[in-house]
Amino acid sequence: MTEATTNPIDRLSEAGVSVWLDDLSRERLRTGNLAGLVADLDVVGVTTNPSIFASALAKIDAYDAQLRELASAGADVDAAVFAITTDDVREAADVLRPVYDATDSVDGRVSIEVDPRLAHDTRGTIDSAKALWAAVDRPNVFIKIPATLEGLPAITAVLAEGISVNVTLIFSLERYAAVLDAFLEGLERAHDNGYNLRTIGSVASFFVSRVDAAIDPRLDALGTPEAAALRGKAAIANARLAFGLYEKVVAGDRWQALAERGASPQRPLWASTGVKDPAYPDTLYVSELIAPGVVNTMPEATLLAFADHGEVRGDTVSGTQAESARVVSDLAALGVDLDEVTAQLEVEGVQKFEASWEQLLSTVSAGLGQVAR
Template sequence: MTETTGNPLDRLTGAGVAVWLDDLSRELLRRGDLAQLVADLDVVGVTTNPTIFASALAKGDAYDAQLSELASAGADVDAAVFAITTDDVREAADVLRPVYDATDTVDGRVSIEVDPRLAHDTRGTIDSAKALWAAVDRPNVFIKIPATLEGLPAITAVLGEGISVNVTLIFSLERYAAVMDAFLEGLEKARDNGYDLRTIGSVASFFVSRVDAAIDPRLDALGTPEAAALRGKAAIANARLAFGLYEEVVAGDRWQGVAEHGAHPQRPLWASTGVKDPAYRDTVYVEELVAEGTVNTMPSSTLHAFADHGVVRGDTVAGTQQESARVVADLAALGIDLDEVTRDLEVEGLQKFEKSWDDLLSTVSAGLAQVAR
C-alpha cells in the first residue's frame, strides 16, 4: 500500500490506531498544550506513570500553590501525592471528555496508576484502584494495574465492579494471555453484577522498546553476523505475536459472550514506543506496529517526530506471525531466551516505577517542608 497525502498522525488515525500521549503535567494542562494536542495532533488519550509525575513535580513552580494549601491543611506526603496526581488526571479527563463522548466511551481516556509498591499485594491494589476511581470521579479514567501475578486477580475484581482498567507492564506473551483471561473474567463478573458493559473500558499495555534495549547488547556481545542481523527485531516481533494472541481471543466464543452485552474489546496498547537506540529510526515503534484497533501511546518527542516525518504504510502487523516467530526462534538458537528476558524486564520495570515513586514522595515532602517555613 502506498502512502497517501495528509498529516502523518491523521493517516495513523485513519489506519485504526488511536494516538495517545504518554505524558502529563500541570503546565501541559494550564498552558492549554494538551487541548492543543487534541485539536491539532489527533491525540485521543493520555497515559501517566510514577516517572511522569515525578518529573512533572520536579520542574518549575506549577504545584507550589497546591503544596501550600496541603501543608496548611496538615496533609502528609502520601495524601499530598494522592491529591496532586488525582487533580491532574481529573483535569486532563475533563479536557478529553468530548473525545470520550464522540467515540462512544472508547477513547478520551486518561490513566492513573496504583501505588507501584502494591504490585505484589492483590488486596492493596484493589483498594487503591477503588480509591483512585472515586477520587478522580470521571467515567473516562483508566486505573493502571501492573500485570504481576498478584495483579491479575485484582484486575478481574476491579473490572467486576465496573471500574475501567489499563493493565500495564506487560512484556511476555504468556503473561499477556493471562491478562486477557483476567479481563474476560472481570467482564463476566461485571455482567453478572448488573453493570452496563458498554461503560467499562480496558487496554493492555504491551511494552516494546525495552525489549530491544535488553536484547541488543547481548547480540552485540556475540559479535556474529547472525546476531547483528537480529538487532532491533525482537521487540517488534514480540508485539506482533501479542497481537496474534489478541486476534485469537476476540474471535473466540468467550469474547462473544460479553460482546453481545455491549462490551468493548481490551485493545492492545503499544507502550514504551520511544526509541532508546539512536541508530534506529525515531518512529520505528509506531510505523512497524500499525494495526486497526490498537493504541500507541507516545512520549512527546515521538509524537512530534511522527507528526513531522512518520510514514504509514497501512497495516504492518497482519501476515507477520510466521516471520515474528522465526525471529524468536533465531534468538533462541543464539542462546537468548525471550521468556527469560521479559521476566527480568518485569522485575526491572517495577523497580524503576518504585524508584520514581520514591522520588515523587521525596519531591513532594521537600515541597511541603519548603512552603511550611
C-alpha cells in the same frame, strides 16, 4: 482526505491506530498544550506513570499553591501526592471528555497508576484502584494495574466492580495471555454483578522498546553476522505475536458472548515506544506496529517526530505471525531466551516505578516543608 492533504498522524489515525500521549503535567494543562495536541495532532488519550509524575513534580513551582493548601490542612506526603496526581488526571480527563463522547467511550481516556509499591499486593492494589476511581470521579479515567502475578486477580476484581482498567508492564506473551483471561473473567463477573458492560473500558499496555534495549546488547556481545541481523527485531516480533493472541481471543466464543452484552474489547496498547537506540529510526515502534484497533502511546518527542516524517504503510502487523515466530526461534538458537529477558524486564519495570515513586514522595515532601516555612 488524500495523503497529500493529511499529515502522517492523520494517516495513522485513519489506519485505525488511536494516538495517545505518554505524558502529563500541570504545566502542560495550564498552558493549553494538551488541548492543542488534541486539536492539532489527533491525540485522543493520555497515559501517566510514576516516572512521568516524578518528572512533572520536579517543576514544583507549578504546584506551589496546592502544596500550601495541603500543608495548611496538615496533609502528609502520601495524601499530598494522591491529591496532586488525581487533580491533574481529573483535569486532563475533562480536556479529553469531548473525545470520549465523540468516540462513544472508546478513546478520550486518561490513565493513572496505583501506588507501585503495591505491585505484589493484590488486596492493596484493589483498594488503591477503588480509591483512585472514586477520587478522580470521571468516566473516562483508566486505573493502571501492573500485570504482575499478584496484579492479575486485582485486574479481575476491579473490572468486576465496573472500573475501567489499563493493564501495564506487560512484556511476555505468557503474561499477556493471562491478562486477557483476567479481563474476560472480570467482565463476566461485572455482568453477573449487574454492571452495564458498555461503560467498562480496558487496554493492555504491551511494552516494546525495552525489549530491544535488553536484547540488543546480548546480540552485540555475540558479535556474529547472525546476531547482528537480529538487532532491533525482537521487540516488534514480540508485540506482533501479542497481537496474534488478541486476535484469537476476540474471535472466540467467550469474547463473543460478552460482545453481545455490549462489551468493548481490551485493545492492545503499545507502550514504551520511544526509540532508545539512535541507530534506529525515531518512529520505528510506531510505523512497524500499525493495525486497526490498537493504541500507540507516545512520548511527545516520538509524537512530533511521527507528525513530521512518520511513514504509514497500512497494516504492518496482521499476517506477520510466522515471520515473528521465526525471529523468536532465531534468537533462541543463538542462546537468547525471550522469556528470560521479559521476566527480568517485569522485575526491573516494577523497581523503576518504585524508585520514581520514592523520588516523587521526596519531591513533594520537600515542597510541603518549603511552603510551610
